[in-house]
Amino acid sequence: MNSSEQTISYRAAKTLSVIGHPFALLPLTVLIVALRNTSPARALTIGIITISVTVVPLLFIIRRNVITGKWGNHDISERSERGRFYPIAVVVVALSCLVFWLLDFPRPLLVGIIVSLALLLAAMLINRWSKISLHLIFAAYCAVLLTAVDYRLGAIFILLAIAVAWSRVKLERHSLGQVLGGAALGTTAGIFLLQIIKFF
Numbered sequence: 001m002n003s004s005e006q007t008i009s010y011r012a013a014k015t016l017s018v019i020g021h022p023f024a025l026l027p028l029t030v031l032i033v034a035l036r037n038t039s040p041a042r043a044l045t046i047g048i049i050t051i052s053v054t055v056v057p058l059l060f061i062i063r064r065n066v067i068t069g070k071w072g073n074h075d076i077s078e079r080s081e082r083g084r085f086y087p088i089a090v091v092v093v094a095l096s097c098l099v100f101w102l103l104d105f106p107r108p109l110l111v112g113i114i115v116s117l118a119l120l121l122a123a124m125l126i127n128r129w130s131k132i133s134l135h136l137i138f139a140a141y142c143a144v145l146l147t148a149v150d151y152r153l154g155a156i157f158i159l160l161a162i163a164v165a166w167s168r169v170k171l172e173r174h175s176l177g178q179v180l181g182g183a184a185l186g187t188t189a190g191i192f193l194l195q196i197i198k199f200f
Contacts, residue, residue, distance in 0.1 A: 006136075020164030022138040023055045025157075026116070029142040030109060037106035046105060053096045061088055075173055079131040084123035087119035093117045108197050112145065115193045122185060132141055133174045136182030137189075139164045144190025 018024070030050045062085075065071040071081045074084035094117055100110045119137055126132045139161035147154025165179040174182075 009170065013170035016160075016163050016167035017135065017171060017173075020135055020139050020160055020167070022134055023059065025138055025142045027051045027055060029145055030112070032146060032149055032153070033108055033112065034106065037108060046109065049099065049103065050096070053099050054092060057092050058089060061092075077173055079132075080126060082127050082131060083124075086120065086127060090117065090120050090124065093120055108193075111196055112193055115189050115196075116141070117190050119185065126181075130181065131174065131178060132185065133165075133168055133179045133182035135162065135164050135168055136174075136179045137186040140183040141185030141190045142186075144187055145193065148194050 027047055030042060031047035034046040037043075038046070060138050062071065062074055062076065064072055066107050071085070072078055076082050076085050093113065097110070097113050097117055100113050116138075120142065123132050123134060123137060139157070143154055143157035146157050162185065165183065168174045169176055169180050
C-alpha cells in the first residue's frame with residue numbers, strides 16, 4: 001500500500017471513529033427510541049436534555065484535561081488515563097439517570113441509561129487488565145437496541161459497528177481482542193435491556 005492509500009485509509013478510519021463515537025451514537029439512539037415512545041416535540045426535548053447532561057459535561061472535562069496535559073488525547077488512549085476518566089464518567093451518567101427519572105422519561109430510556117451506567121462500571125473493572133473499546137461497547141449496544149426499533153435501521157448500525165471496529169484497530173487505539181470484547185459486552189447488554197423492557 002502506497003503512502004496516498006495509507007493516508008486515505010487513515011482519514012477514513014478517523015472519520016468512522018468520530019461518526020461511531022459514543023457521544024454521537026448514544027444521543028442519536030435516545031432520540032430514535034424517544035420518537036417511538038412519545039411525541040416528536042418531547043422526543044427532541046429528551047434528545048437535547050440527554051446531550052446537555054451527558055455529552056456536554058464529559059466533553060468539557062475531557063477537553064480540559066487534554067489542554068492541561070493530564071490526558072494525551074481526546075480518545076483517552078492510555079489505560080492509566082482511563083482509570084481516572086471512568087469514575088468521572090460514572091458520576092456524570094449516574095446523575096443523568098437521576099435526571100431521566102425526575103423528568104419521567106419513557107421507561108425504555110430510563111432503563112437504557114441505567115444499563116449504560118452498568119456498562120461503564122463493567123468497563124472500569126475490565127480496565128484493570130485491558131483497555132476494552134468503549135466505541136464498540138456502545139456501537140454494539142446501540143445497534144441491538146435500534147434493531148428492535150426497525151431491523152433495517154439495526155442492520156445499518158451493525159454495519160457501522162463493524163466499520164468502527166476496523167477504524168479503532170486501524171488507528172491503533174485498540175487491539176482486535178479489545179474491540180471484539182467491547183462488541184460482545186455491548187451486544188449482551190443490549191439483549192439484556194430488551195428482555196427487561198419485555199421486548200421479547
